[in-house]
Amino acid sequence: MKTIAMILAGGEGTRLTVLSEARAKPAVPFAGKFRIIDFPLSNCVNSGIYTVGVLTQYRPHSLNEHIGIGKPWDLDRSRGGVRLLQPYQRRRGQQWYAGTADAIYQNMDYIWEHRADTVLILSGDHIYKMNYMPMIEYHWAVGADLTIAVMPVPIEEAHRFGIMQTDDEQRIIQFYEKPKERDKGNLASMGIYVFNAHTLERRLSEGGPENPRIDFGKDVIPAMIAEGDRVFAYRYEGYWVDVGTVDSYWATNLDLLKPEPALDLYTDKWPIHTKSEERPAAKFGPQSKVVSSMISNGCVIRGLVVNSVLSPGVYVSPGAVVKDSVVMNDTWIGPGARLEKVVVDKQVMIGAGAVVGTGDESVPNEQMPDKLYTGISVIGKGAYIPDGAQIGRNVLINSNRDEKDFPADGIVADGKTI
CATH class of the missing domain: 3.90.550.10 (Spore Coat Polysaccharide Biosynthesis Protein SpsA; Chain A)
Known part of the structure; x- marks a missing residue:
């Protein structure tokens, strides 16, 4: 057959x-x-x-x-x-x-x-x-x-x-x-x-x-x-x-970050194949700390990463904190920035001191209440988050947004869309 x-x-x-x-x-x-x-x-x-x-x-x-x-x-x-x-x-x-x-x-x-x-x-x-x-x-x-x-x-x-x-x-x-x-x-x-x-x-x-x-x-x-x-x-x-x-x-x-995840990617028995990019090994600076995370090739970690998944080429600056987040390829996270419960698409720039994922998880997204309601904020590909911005929970930042698209005070309340 x-x-x-x-x-x-x-x-x-x-x-x-x-x-x-x-x-x-x-x-x-x-x-x-x-x-x-x-x-x-x-x-x-x-x-x-x-x-x-x-x-x-x-x-x-x-x-x-x-x-x-x-x-x-x-x-x-x-x-x-x-x-x-x-x-x-x-x-x-x-x-x-x-x-x-x-x-x-x-x-x-x-x-x-x-x-x-x-x-x-x-x-x-x-x-x-x-x-x-x-x-x-x-x-x-x-x-x-x-x-x-x-x-x-x-x-x-x-x-x-x-x-x-x-x-x-x-x-x-x-x-x-x-x-x-x-x-x-x-x-x-x-x-x-x-x-x-x-x-x-x-x-x-x-x-x-x-x-x-x-x-x-x-x-x-x-x-x-x-x-x-x-x-x-x-x-x-x-x-x-x-x-x-x-x-x-x-x-x-x-x-996948659990001690014994239900899906085991670290076995030769049933390998998952992919098209891999040629990048150098991940690098950890003197101030870095990584806890229960997956760090891909090409990443440079100089801050704190906790319970997160980082795709190739992510840069975490000194003093930055990434927690409970999924960060995709070639994203730059500035000094002192903080991400918590965020999904970040490729080639995003998070400005110095910006805080993404702070506020009330129970406030759903105004435009998509059926899609963003559990406290996760999402940032689209190529977006730029201004220095010192304060981004709430269940927030959607669309692709290629930059400083002019944000409020003057840099505050984006829970459930908002930029």
């Missing part, structure tokens, strides 16, 4: 606010030196799947540059390998991907080109290590048309996922896409599907103007269950996180 993997990596990721404004969500940096897309790509290679299509659409440039020809993942191959699949105009009018299922349907030619019997469909924005082969073997053993990887989630989080109910044989009998009611259960789809290739094409081609087959969760899976296809659940018991919100992104990064 020939298996091909298709990674859906074209989403905007609006819940990550400014972090995914100029890049697709799977291209967002994670755990210092990685990108989110590195996890499903590495899972494919570690599982022995070497033909991978990556479907991009929204702001693909950063993702394209990162993946390139796939060399870090051993996917630079003359047969198979990785291919970036972007929407394009055809004579018959196909254009932008309208949804997850439509994206796959527009690339069925790629699937048939590789003579695949089995299609593994993945989301490009989840953090986990998983061997896909046992799931694929289970799919064929039970004679399924579609197998969905599932795991229980907290009931209060169920509204973010596709929720399903199964019978005693693990056959799915009901599927609810992001239900608002809490009585549907908490068995959630992980966004990992194994399809028979012919069944996949047949079901995707059946939609019409009245019932388009645009999205797997909303359209395809409920239709397959209703029409009697053999749709099974594959229960996964390992570590898996959807880092689609600022809160989950921040918390998942900081979870």
